[in-house]
Amino acid sequence: MHTSLRLIAALGLLLPLAAQAATRVDERAPLGAGGRVELSNIAGKVSVRGWDRNEVALSGSMADGLTLKQDRSTNRVRWEVVYPRNGNNGGATLELRVPRAVEVQLGTVSADIDVAEVNVRRLQANAVSGDIAATGRSGETALTTVSGSIRSQVQTPRLDLRAVSGSVQATGGSGEVAAETVSGSIKLDAGRVQRLGAEAVSGSLNVAAAGLAPGGKVTLQTVSGSIGLQLPRSVSAQLSVKTFSGDIQSDAGTVERPRYGPGRSLEAKLGGGDGDITINAHSGNVRVGLGAR
Amino acid sequence: MNDYDDTTPHDPEHAALQARLRALPAERVPPARVWQAIATQLPPMPRPSADVQRPRATRAPRRRWPLRVGLGLAAALGVLMVVPMPAPRTPPPTLVQRQAEAMAAEYQQAMAALPPTQVGGDWQPALHELDSSADHIRAAIAENPRSRVLLSQLQRTYALRLELTQQAVMAAAGLPS
Numbered sequence: 394m395h396t397s398l399r400l401i402a403a404l405g406l407l408l409p410l411a412a413q414a415a416t417r418v419d420e421r422a423p424l425g426a427g428g429r430v431e432l433s434n435i436a437g438k439v440s441v442r443g444w445d446r447n448e449v450a451l452s453g454s455m456a457d458g459l460t461l462k463q464d465r466s467t468n469r470v471r472w473e474v475v476y477p478r479n480g481n482n483g484g485a486t487l488e489l490r491v492p493r494a495v496e497v498q499l500g501t502v503s504a505d506i507d508v509a510e511v512n513v514r515r516l517q518a519n520a521v522s523g524d525i526a527a528t529g530r531s532g533e534t535a536l537t538t539v540s541g542s543i544r545s546q547v548q549t550p551r552l553d554l555r556a557v558s559g560s561v562q563a564t565g566g567s568g569e570v571a572a573e574t575v576s577g578s579i580k581l582d583a584g585r586v587q588r589l590g591a592e593a594v595s596g597s598l599n600v601a602a603a604g605l606a607p608g609g610k611v612t613l614q615t616v617s618g619s620i621g622l623q624l625p626r627s628v629s630a631q632l633s634v635k636t637f638s639g640d641i642q643s644d645a646g647t648v649e650r651p652r653y654g655p656g657r658s659l660e661a662k663l664g665g666g667d668g669d670i671t672i673n674a675h676s677g678n679v680r681v682g683l684g685a686r
Numbered sequence: 687m688n689d690y691d692d693t694t695p696h697d698p699e700h701a702a703l704q705a706r707l708r709a710l711p712a713e714r715v716p717p718a719r720v721w722q723a724i725a726t727q728l729p730p731m732p733r734p735s736a737d738v739q740r741p742r743a744t745r746a747p748r749r750r751w752p753l754r755v756g757l758g759l760a761a762a763l764g765v766l767m768v769v770p771m772p773a774p775r776t777p778p779p780t781l782v783q784r785q786a787e788a789m790a791a792e793y794q795q796a797m798a799a800l801p802p803t804q805v806g807g808d809w810q811p812a813l814h815e816l817d818s819s820a821d822h823i824r825a826a827i828a829e830n831p832r833s834r835v836l837l838s839q840l841q842r843t844y845a846l847r848l849e850l851t852q853q854a855v856m857a858a859a860g861l862p863s
Contacts, residue, residue, distance in 0.1 A: 478860060502806070502808050502857065503808050521808045521809060521812075521853075522808040522811075539808075539809065539812040539850060540808070540811045540812045540815075557812040557815055557816060557846065557850070558811060558812055558815045573842070575815055575816060575819045575843065575846070576815050576818075576819065592839070592842070594819040594822060594823060594839060594843065595819065595822060614835055614838075614839065616819075616822060616823055616826050616836065616839055617822065617826070637826075637829065637830045637833070638829075655830075673833075673835040675826045675829070675830060675833065675835075675836060676826070
């Protein structure tokens with residue numbers, strides 16, 4: 394009697410797994426440098442890896458009821474996992490192999506996105522609640538999630554990261570770096586930058602850069618989130634910090650307070666004063682550090 | 687002529703007397719011995735000692751000041767409590783506040799134009815977070831009504847809320863966003 398019950402229980406647990414692993418995916422398409430590959434999947438997981446072939450390949454599995462829609466042209470391959478209108482029992486777990494110097498566009502809803510070992514011309518990944526993790530190299534990188542988190546270690550001269558409630562953490566960005574959240578926190582450790590911008594509402598900003606190009610600009614803004622900026626002592630820029638009710642601490646300059654009314658500000662010339670560093674916080678505290686990170 | 691001319695008879699003796707009277711000086715100070723004699727005839731005046739009289743002369747007005755001031759303040763307070771005073775004037779909205787109001791109105795109109803669709807659960811936390819953040823920024827603008835940085839933050843938040851709502855509606859309708 395007990396053996397029968399255990400058998401029924403085991404079958405009950407295995408049945409959903411069997412249903413989810415119903416369809417295998419194994420697709421290939423030629424694509425050279427400069428081409429574009431797009432992949433759309435709502436739930437499950439999407440992994441992207443690079444290789445030294447002039448073709449793209451998609452492999453993995455889809456839950457029962459899902460179908461794969463393919464759209465191909467000479468320089469473009471698009472795959473979309475189509476979900477039934479009446480719901481389904483699971484998502485798709487897919488791995489995409491991409492050649493060098495192509496453009497990669499990924500879109501998911503709850504599916505996590507994991508990109509590694511790539512060397513592409515452009516990487517774009519969008520998720521809603523899914524997390525995004527990316528490493529490798531890319532000429533241009535744009536990662537967006539709504540409530541998921543972003544972890545980027547992509548070596549890229551153009552990095553654009555956006556989230557709403559998710560946190561953002563990135564290293565490897567240089568040149569032009571931008572990051573935005575609403576309530577999530579941002580932690581950036583950038584290389585030498587020409588433009589560096591980060592914004593949050595209640596989330597905190599923790600930003601460091603290895604250097605500022607001549608005439609470069611750094612702009613950091615929050616409403617209630619705190620702001621921390623760390624730059625090398627050799628940086629050349631005009632530093633301007635303003636808060637309404639937050640504190641200011643800085644390794645350079647003197648904090649000024651109006652005789653009457655709220656507000657604090659700090660103006661300082663760092664080095665030759667070539668670039669511009671502008672920091673604004675309403676009620677968040679600001680800390681500017683100069684020197685070794 | 688003096689006041690006596692019409693009341694005296696006209697005889698030689700009287701005329702001589704009048705001439706002598708006219709020859710007298712107009713004012714005459716009584717000799718000192720006259721005043722002494724008068725003083726001895728007067729009853730003694732009750733004179734308090736100098737120690738008691740001096741404080742009364744100097745302290746009495748000072749003691750009245752706190753009482754007068756207190757009464758004055760009490761009267762003023764009473765008037766303030768009884769008489770309806772006009773409400774303190776609120777400052778007119780700044781340009782940033784007016785722009786924030788206009789932005790909020792446009793946002794509400796744009797949201798109302800979207801089809802009423804139940805968006806998926808994946809979108810809900812972020813949409814609530816954006817609504818909460820918009821309120822947060824508007825409260826900050828009320829505190830610091832000249833901050834263009836806050837206005838740009840509000841604009842970004844509304845734009846993001848609209849964009850994500852549109853995407854969520856499209857996703858719920860099964861359309862590509």
